[in-house]
């Protein structure tokens with residue numbers, strides 16, 4: 029249903045306009061690449077890839093931004109708003125926010141050394157959001173392997189897709205409250221030296237300031253998209269519990285090993301899995317709308 033040529037007739041400059049906006053944002057702040065990839069994920073897992081995550085609270089909308097996996101955590105809204113306003117200047121009312129988020133994720137990946145892929149287009153924007161689905165359908169950093177797998181199979185993605193897409197944690201940052209439990213646990217699934225290093229930047233005392241302290245998800249190359257994330261897991265240096273469970277004696281160990289040895293396979297699988305994720309329940313045809321501002325349903 030979606031097609032890579034969707035805007036060729038109606039907005040031929042859409043892709044280049046968005047690319048410029050994303051490049052500018054990532055060159056200002058490299059972490060933004062990570063934030064934009066995550067934004068697409070958190071959109072697609074809740075009602076499908078329909079830009080529902082971008083809607084603010086209103087009389088009819090309870091914003092997904094305030095759901096637990098998103099609040100004070102998901103970033104990149106201003107970058108999408110900026111790209112949208114540039115696109116509106118060249119072709120008003122044509123390009124959906126949902127497509128802009130999908131294109132932004134692809135351009136962000138490429139900007140930090142990750143793969144590129146052909147984005148399928150023609151998604152339309154929702155008029156609704158679901159804070160409750162955001163709370164139930166998005167994975168948690170405390171999830172065990174079976175829970176992670178079922179959250180992805182619920183969306184039509186395989187266990188392998190789940191491991192592949194978790195490789196996005198090759199870039200970006202996490203807040204102390206998401207990994208404190210793991211680094212102070214003295215468990216056998218964490219490298220002791222790594223735990224000590226991370227403890228220095230993440231005090232055991234839970235205060236607002238401490239909880240927000242950041243650490244790189246990939247300790248080796250936090251700013252470039254590579255397969256170090258998988259090498260870290262084999263060394264028991266996954267930052268989140270949900271990272272380490274991918275290599276902890278279970279059914280996904282072999283996939284982690286494969287990607288740790290073969291960056292090329294990881295990158296091409298990642299591209300394919302992002303295309304698959306971008307296909308989750310899009311609104312097409314006459315369903316949904318084209319928003320004029322991404323944060324409101326017209």
Ligand code: HEM
Nearest residue numbers: 062063066069101167168169193196200201202203206270
């Ligand atoms: C498998 C289950 C997953 C869990 C439990 C999970 C959880 C998390 C958590 C807790 C953070 C840190 C958030 C914060 O501290 O504010 C994070 C960051 C991130 N996640 Fe995931 N994630 C998962 C899968 C994914 C997937 C599938 C993608 C994309 C394809 C992704 C992309 C990212 C990125 C890029 C960051 C860094 C964001 C930034 O620096 O702004 N994650 N994730």
Ligand SMILES: [Ca+2]
Nearest residue numbers: 071074076080
């Ligand atoms: Ca959505």
